[in-house]
Amino acid sequence: MQLDTPKPSPYPKSRVQLSFNKLRGKKLESVQPTSLADLRCGQHAVLGDLDVADELRRRLMEMGFFPGSRIDATGCAPGGDPRIYRVDGSEIALRAETAAQIRIRPLAAAAD
Amino acid sequence: MAGNDSCHPVATDSVDASIRAGQHYVALVGPPNAGKTTLFNRLTGLRQKVANFPGVTVEHHVGRARTQQGREVFVIDLPGVYSLDARSEDERVTADVLTGAKTELGRPDSVVIVLDATNLHRHLLLAAPVLALGLPTLVVLNMADDLAARGGSVDTAALAAQLGAPVALVSAAKGDGVEKVMQFLEGSLARPHSTTKRVELPVLQDLPGCRTWAGQIGTKSGYRAPAPPVWTRRLDGIFLHPWLGPLIFVLVVAAVFETIFSGAQPLMDAVEKLIVTSGNSLAPLLPEGLLRGALIDGVWNGVGSVVVFLPQILLLFLFIGVLEDSGYLARAALIADRTMSRVGLQGKAFIPLLSAYACAVPAIMATRTIENTRDRIATILIAPFMTCSARLPVYLLIVAAFIPETAPFAGPIGARTAALLGLYIIGFLAAIVTAQLLRSTILRRERSTFILELPPYRMPSLRSLALRLWDRALIFLKRAGTVILGVLMVLWFLANFPRTNGQPPDPEHSYAGHIGHAAEPAIQPLGFNWKVGVGIVASFAAREAIIGTLGTLYGIENADKDSDKLQEALRADLTPAGAAALLVFFAFAMQCFSTTAIVRRETGGWFWPTVQFSYMTAFAYCSALITHALVSARI
Numbered sequence: 025m026q027l028d029t030p031k032p033s034p035y036p037k038s039r040v041q042l043s044f045n046k047l048r049g050k051k052l053e054s055v056q057p058t059s060l061a062d063l064r065c066g067q068h069a070v071l072g073d074l075d076v077a078d079e080l081r082r083r084l085m086e087m088g089f090f091p092g093s094r095i096d097a098t099g100c101a102p103g104g105d106p107r108i109y110r111v112d113g114s115e116i117a118l119r120a121e122t123a124a125q126i127r128i129r130p131l132a133a134a135a136d
Numbered sequence: 137m138a139g140n141d142s143c144h145p146v147a148t149d150s151v152d153a154s155i156r157a158g159q160h161y162v163a164l165v166g167p168p169n170a171g172k173t174t175l176f177n178r179l180t181g182l183r184q185k186v187a188n189f190p191g192v193t194v195e196h197h198v199g200r201a202r203t204q205q206g207r208e209v210f211v212i213d214l215p216g217v218y219s220l221d222a223r224s225e226d227e228r229v230t231a232d233v234l235t236g237a238k239t240e241l242g243r244p245d246s247v248v249i250v251l252d253a254t255n256l257h258r259h260l261l262l263a264a265p266v267l268a269l270g271l272p273t274l275v276v277l278n279m280a281d282d283l284a285a286r287g288g289s290v291d292t293a294a295l296a297a298q299l300g301a302p303v304a305l306v307s308a309a310k311g312d313g314v315e316k317v318m319q320f321l322e323g324s325l326a327r328p329h330s331t332t333k334r335v336e337l338p339v340l341q342d343l344p345g346c347r348t349w350a351g352q353i354g355t356k357s358g359y360r361a362p363a364p365p366v367w368t369r370r371l372d373g374i375f376l377h378p379w380l381g382p383l384i385f386v387l388v389v390a391a392v393f394e395t396i397f398s399g400a401q402p403l404m405d406a407v408e409k410l411i412v413t414s415g416n417s418l419a420p421l422l423p424e425g426l427l428r429g430a431l432i433d434g435v436w437n438g439v440g441s442v443v444v445f446l447p448q449i450l451l452l453f454l455f456i457g458v459l460e461d462s463g464y465l466a467r468a469a470l471i472a473d474r475t476m477s478r479v480g481l482q483g484k485a486f487i488p489l490l491s492a493y494a495c496a497v498p499a500i501m502a503t504r505t506i507e508n509t510r511d512r513i514a515t516i517l518i519a520p521f522m523t524c525s526a527r528l529p530v531y532l533l534i535v536a537a538f539i540p541e542t543a544p545f546a547g548p549i550g551a552r553t554a555a556l557l558g559l560y561i562i563g564f565l566a567a568i569v570t571a572q573l574l575r576s577t578i579l580r581r582e583r584s585t586f587i588l589e590l591p592p593y594r595m596p597s598l599r600s601l602a603l604r605l606w607d608r609a610l611i612f613l614k615r616a617g618t619v620i621l622g623v624l625m626v627l628w629f630l631a632n633f634p635r636t637n638g639q640p641p642d643p644e645h646s647y648a649g650h651i652g653h654a655a656e657p658a659i660q661p662l663g664f665n666w667k668v669g670v671g672i673v674a675s676f677a678a679r680e681a682i683i684g685t686l687g688t689l690y691g692i693e694n695a696d697k698d699s700d701k702l703q704e705a706l707r708a709d710l711t712p713a714g715a716a717a718l719l720v721f722f723a724f725a726m727q728c729f730s731t732t733a734i735v736r737r738e739t740g741g742w743f744w745p746t747v748q749f750s751y752m753t754a755f756a757y758c759s760a761l762i763t764h765a766l767v768s769a770r771i
């Protein structure tokens with residue numbers, strides 16, 4: 025699961041996952057989300073840094089986007105953009121371009 | 137206030153004066169959509185607008201609450217804020233009231249913080265800076281019903297101990313626990329009136345710190361967060377489905393329009409009958425002669441021809457009410473974001489635009505939620521292109537006169553419905569084109585970011601829908617009884633004078649006829665005759681006035697009015713090309729004093745209203761000219 029990230033996976037299972045991912049070839053990249061925009065509907069992750077202007081960072085925090093919180097991608101508008109995320113008890117819609125600036129930590133860490 | 141007398145339920149602005157005299161007042165503060173206005177309405181008995189999306193309230197409203205002991209406290213409802221660090225106009229209103237920067241109000245004596253109990257952790261983020269203001273504060277955890285239904289719970293006593301402020305678990309919608317808020321209001325009267333004039337807000341809030349604090353407080357007070365709303369997830373699966381969602385929406389709108397045409401007919405006939413019979417029975421009470429002619433033949437029939445559209449207007453508002461109260465509106469903004477982003481606006485601007493389908497005045501007020509000033513002005517400028525409810529009667533009359541009821545369009549959708557749908561769509565397209573034009577000329581701007589909180593879907597309550605319709609009916613009738621009545625009285629005079637030997641003139645040679653003929657060079661290319669010209673002149677006071685004007689002019693010509701006379705007369709007076717041109721003209725022209733007044737107030741000068749009026753009138757004229765030429769060429 026953790027191919028691109030420098031941090032090694034804490035899970036011994038990872039070898040099995042690895043070979044499984046190899047089988048799926050190219051799809052691997054999309055399975056490995058690094059920003060919120062990569063997170064597909066139904067997936068969840070843990071928020072990392074918000075690489076946005078200060079003003080926007082405060083706005084996002086006021087709406088519940090804190091590094092370390094769990095975030096769920098719950099849906100999107102008919103065209104695929106904007107997306108809907110569930111974070112800290114509320115559902116917030118963001119455009120993909122904003123979501124791309126929000127880092128997330130690998131799925132494995134979202135064990136809550 | 138200009139807005140209040142036309143389309144906007146009345147606020148109690150006059151109460152401000154008593155607060156100035158040094159009375160106690162309590163401010164309602166909270167995040168958007170937490171239920172502040174619902175609570176305010178419960179406490180004061182007023183009916184300020186409540187709807188299920190963030191950013192409904194955009195200005196402060198003052199009301200009076202009567203405590204159990206019969207004493208009065210002023211309560212002030214404020215726009216929702218995520219923090220006290222204001223970025224948009226509506227948030228500034230809240231910050232200014234709390235700090236006392238709004239000098240005519242002074243500082244509040246105490247504060248009621250309204251939080252959504254189903255989302256306590258995030259909402260407590262706002263509690264921290266508000267509690268830090270040091271005013272006596274009650275923390276209201278609203279939506280208790282929803283919390284319980286979704287399996288959440290909270291220990292209010294423990295929370296109160298943690299926060300150092302009283303806490304009340306309330307359901308403002310159901311009315312449970314509101315008496316605890318009343319007790320707090322009562323208590324606040326016992327304290328001496330605050331004399332502090334102003335406070336400065338602390339420098340930027342430490343948000344991560346506050347969030348940690350909120351989390352700890354939540355844990356210590358045994359807060360169990362409710363399960364995520366399952367129904368919201370399911371409904372979003374349908375309404376935001378790639379093709380099913382838009383399809384359902386179009387079908388629903390078409391069904392509404394069908395009902396407006398067919399379903400409302402019996403109601404309309406009933407209203408019409410009522411007007412004609414009441415006119416006939418009133419007539420003998422008046423002395424024969426000038427007055428009777430003026431009141432019954434002219435004005436009564438003219439006003440009546442507008443009032444018959446009440447059922448349709450109410451149907452439209454019922455639909456808008458369901459959209460707003462259910463929470464679908466926020467989803468519509470989400471869906472529209474793509475289109476909006478192409479013209480440099482963001483989906484949030486779509487919420488004011490959607491409310492402009494009811495009336496442009498509150499829509500222009502609602503643009504206060506848009507942070508970027510250029511975006512806000514662009515939205516204000518395009519809002520009157522959206523088909524407001526004042527256009528509906530005009531459309532209905534002309535469409536019904538020129539398209540037979542049975543004419544088909546596609547499947548179950550009739551040609552009348554299709555025409556109406558088309559008129560709503562061209563209004564929206566004109567808005568989009570104008571936004572693009574503004575972006576590439578006078579209002580160059582960056583793409584703004586879009587962040588919108590989606591409320592859970594809620595079942596609209598019958599009571600609140602019924603009250604909305606009632607308020608709407610009153611506003612509509614009041615408008616017919618004031619603006620339109622006034623216009624028609626002037627018109628009746630113009631159409632009946634100058635007299636020769638005590639006899640009214642042939643309408644063509646009356647003052648009205650002169651005005652109409654003077655306008656002829658401008659309107660003839662559009663296919664309108666002098667009577668329509670008079671109607672257009674009158675419609676600049678209020679759009680529906682054209683119906684009343686034509687009703688009055690025809691009423692004078694053939695006093696024995698019966699149903700469909702107006703439609704028949706229109707068919708005799710207008711060619712189909714002229715009718716199409718008239719519809720297009722009404723779709724684009726800026727014919728509303730209240731809108732111009734509110735644009736002036738919100739943009740702080742005459743520049744933008746002048747630009748808007750000139751642009752829209754020119755746009756309407758040119759489009760009508762082209763439509764007339766095209767339709768004439770085809771027939």
Ligand SMILES: Nc1nc2c(ncn2[C@@H]2O[C@H](COP(=O)(O)OP(=O)(O)OP(=O)(O)O)[C@@H](O)[C@H]2O)c(=O)[nH]1
Binds near residue numbers: 172173189279306
């Ligand atoms: N289930 C439930 N719904 C509520 C309750 N109180 C309010 N609502 C609903 O919540 C939505 C928002 O209510 P408003 O009173 O408009 O909220 P507000 O805080 O004034 O919102 P803004 O003016 O946008 O800041 C509406 O759909 C209300 O019907 C409640 O106690 N229970």
Ligand SMILES: [Mg+2]
Binds near residue numbers: 186
């Ligand atoms: Mg409100």
